[in-house]
Amino acid sequence: MAIKNNSRAVHLCFVWLLVSTVSLQTSDGHRWKKYPLRKPTRNLVLYFHDVIYDGTNAKNATSTLVGAPHGANLTLLTGKDNHFGDLAVFDDPITLDNNFHSPPVGRAQGFYLYDMKNTFSSWLGFTFVLNSTDYKGTITFAGADPILTKYRDISVVGGTGDFLMARGIATISTDAYEGDVYFRLRVNISLYEWY
Numbered sequence: 001m002a003i004k005n006n007s008r009a010v011h012l013c014f015v016w017l018l019v020s021t022v023s024l025q026t027s028d029g030h031r032w033k034k035y036p037l038r039k040p041t042r043n044l045v046l047y048f049h050d051v052i053y054d055g056t057n058a059k060n061a062t063s064t065l066v067g068a069p070h071g072a073n074l075t076l077l078t079g080k081d082n083h084f085g086d087l088a089v090f091d092d093p094i095t096l097d098n099n100f101h102s103p104p105v106g107r108a109q110g111f112y113l114y115d116m117k118n119t120f121s122s123w124l125g126f127t128f129v130l131n132s133t134d135y136k137g138t139i140t141f142a143g144a145d146p147i148l149t150k151y152r153d154i155s156v157v158g159g160t161g162d163f164l165m166a167r168g169i170a171t172i173s174t175d176a177y178e179g180d181v182y183f184r185l186r187v188n189i190s191l192y193e194w195y
């Protein structure tokens with residue numbers, strides 16, 4: 001009797017496994033087919049400019065190292081391991097075009113950290129704080145930034161004001177850089193949702 005019950009239990013288990021596997025596969029396939037990615041409902045391209053503190057440019061600098069590997073000098077980015085372990089905080093001007101001297105429409109505020117030893121790669125977490133006649137509100141971004149790739153997608157994780165509840169992606173590209181002192185990022189923001 002015990003043996004019979006046992007085999008019945010094993011049998012039921014097997015059927016459950018089969019059914020759940022099949023239903024998982026079809027529901028997944030179903031979802032992909034039924035909801036293809038919509039077109040973004042809003043697109044905007046902005047630039048921001050990062051002037052990194054190097055020990056001599058205190059007046060002009062818009063970002064500074066706040067963390068570095070043990071024993072490293074916080075004044076400069078670490079020279080080895082592709083800046084691995086460096087953490088910088090920034091408050092960068094945002095412009096509508098790629099000119100550093102254009103009137104800023106807001107500030108990009110947040111941090112980046114270098115997170116790979118064998119190549120240049122960083123992680124970005126920041127907010128566009130916009131306060132101009134064109135845009136009022138904030139857009140918050142987060143994501144991995146494999147710097148050497150021409151176009152990198154990071155997530156738009158939220159927004160306020162003109163960008164209330166924003167969701168989407170931002171395609172960033174390095175528009176210019178000057179050694180370890182200056183870089184400019186072009187940010188093409190595609191919002192799929194906002195109110």
Ligand SMILES: *[C@@H]1O[C@H](CO)[C@@H](O)[C@H](O)[C@H]1NC(C)=O
Pocket residue numbers: 051060100178181182
């Ligand atoms: C500040 O840095 C930027 C980028 O390196 C440069 O174009 C600009 O001339 C600098 N301004 C001053 C006053 O040093």
Ligand SMILES: *[C@@H]1O[C@H](CO)[C@@H](O)[C@H](O)[C@H]1NC(C)=O
Pocket residue numbers: 055073074075076
């Ligand atoms: C860090 O490096 C800068 C530039 O090389 C130098 O002027 C400064 O004295 C160093 N600071 C420390 C704490 O070693």
Ligand SMILES: *[C@@H]1O[C@H](CO)[C@@H](O)[C@H](O)[C@H]1NC(C)=O
Pocket residue numbers: 131
């Ligand atoms: C935005 O700019 C206006 C006009 O300069 C100013 O009155 C207001 O305080 C600013 N708002 C924020 C959130 O900075």
Ligand SMILES: *[C@@H]1O[C@H](CO)[C@@H](O)[C@H](O)[C@H]1NC(C)=O
Pocket residue numbers: 043045171188189190
């Ligand atoms: C921004 O990205 C979108 C989506 O990838 C693309 O269709 C559009 O042409 C881009 N706009 C600019 C100005 O690069």
